[in-house]
Amino acid sequence: MNAPVTIVSPAERLRGILPDIEIAALRPLLEEIDELKRARNAVVLAHNYMTPDIFHGVADLKGDSLALARLAADADADVIVMAGVHFMAETTKIVNESKTVLIPDTAAGCSLAEAITAADVRLLKERYPGVPVVTYVNTSAAVKAESDICCTSGNTVQVVESLGVDRVIFLPDQYLGRWVATQTAVKIVLWEGSCMVHERFTAEELRGYRALHAGIQIIAHPECPPDVLAEADFVGSTAGMIRWVKDKRPRQVVMVTECSMSDNVAVESPETEFLRPCNLCPHMKRITLEGIRDSLRDMKHEVVVDPEIAARARMAVQRMLDVPV
Ligand code: 13P
Ligand code: SF4
Numbered sequence: 291m292n293a294p295v296t297i298v299s300p301a302e303r304l305r306g307i308l309p310d311i312e313i314a315a316l317r318p319l320l321e322e323i324d325e326l327k328r329a330r331n332a333v334v335l336a337h338n339y340m341t342p343d344i345f346h347g348v349a350d351l352k353g354d355s356l357a358l359a360r361l362a363a364d365a366d367a368d369v370i371v372m373a374g375v376h377f378m379a380e381t382t383k384i385v386n387e388s389k390t391v392l393i394p395d396t397a398a399g400c401s402l403a404e405a406i407t408a409a410d411v412r413l414l415k416e417r418y419p420g421v422p423v424v425t426y427v428n429t430s431a432a433v434k435a436e437s438d439i440c441c442t443s444g445n446t447v448q449v450v451e452s453l454g455v456d457r458v459i460f461l462p463d464q465y466l467g468r469w470v471a472t473q474t475a476v477k478i479v480l481w482e483g484s485c486m487v488h489e490r491f492t493a494e495e496l497r498g499y500r501a502l503h504a505g506i507q508i509i510a511h512p513e514c515p516p517d518v519l520a521e522a523d524f525v526g527s528t529a530g531m532i533r534w535v536k537d538k539r540p541r542q543v544v545m546v547t548e549c550s551m552s553d554n555v556a557v558e559s560p561e562t563e564f565l566r567p568c569n570l571c572p573h574m575k576r577i578t579l580e581g582i583r584d585s586l587r588d589m590k591h592e593v594v595v596d597p598e599i600a601a602r603a604r605m606a607v608q609r610m611l612d613v614p615v
Contacts, residue, residue, distance in 0.1 A: 394578070424460050531551065539561055
């Protein structure tokens with residue numbers, strides 16, 4: 291995609307989403323970002339956990355990790371700003387090497403990506419010779435480079451089953467791995483990583499919502515612990531959860547995931563009441579409008595992946611993108 295020609299101004303896009311007084315205060319910053327995008331021939335890719343000012347105001351392309359990887363591969367602007375966390379920016383660079391990829395804050399990490407190193411994967415491969423390694427995209431490029439295939443929360447089962455084997459090593463999210471094990475006959479060798487945001491939800495708090503709100507629907511991200519997922523009416527990726535709400539139009543729903551999801555989806559689903567037992571992702575929340583402006587103005591922080599690692603990681607990501615979902 292080429293850099294966008296904005297027909298509706300960013301401030302207009304936020305009308306009815308943020309209070310008018312807040313939009314007026316943000317207008318100069320929104321316009322500055324819009325001008326910089328044009329000047330740099332840049333697009334902003336945004337994950338579903340971005341705050342509404344970013345998600346609805348300045349994002350050109352948005353989605354879950356799977357959608358972002360596909361959109362990143364097809365983007366033909368010169369500059370891609372990742373409004374998301376570092377592994378997403380690295381994936382963007384891996385699938386679209388010739389572009390300048392920027393991340394507004396290099397400290398926007400992920401507890402899952404920190405849970406495993408490339409050396410850990412090499413040791414696992416020695417311990418389980420011949421067993422394919424399926425790696426969640428929430429990992430570093432170096433870990434992807436040691437893997438046979440990547441997956442996201444939106445395609446895990448299809449990826450695991452695409453290999454035609456009876457056992458896989460699944461890295462690094464133990465909860466996503468355990469959830470996949472309930473959906474397939476393939477045996478899953480787990481790693482002990484977890485998401486610092488989703489592991490904090492409890493089954494008890496969800497039972498409390500059911501007790502107080504008759505008929506409420508509970509939908510959860512598969513990074514949650516098994517007892518939490520057992521309470522859910524639907525389990526899916528962030529994009530899967532959004533689709534579910536738009537299709538089913540529940541009267542009341544709880545989205546068991548990061549806080550900004552409900553804020554963003556509520557804008558497009560006015561008939562649904564969202565109860566919000568959210569947990570914030572401190573990494574996602576490092577990305578701000580000011581950071582996006584600085585990133586475009588000063589061309590920082592450029593994401594660089596060692597070409598040899600990128601080439602091997604690309605094979606694992608591309609194999610994933612080739613699996614039909
Ligand atoms: P999705 O791919 O479902 O958007 O998840 C990414 C993520 O980091 C969830 O915590
Ligand atoms: Fe990582 Fe969890 Fe934050 Fe997603 S919500 S980026 S998995 S720490």
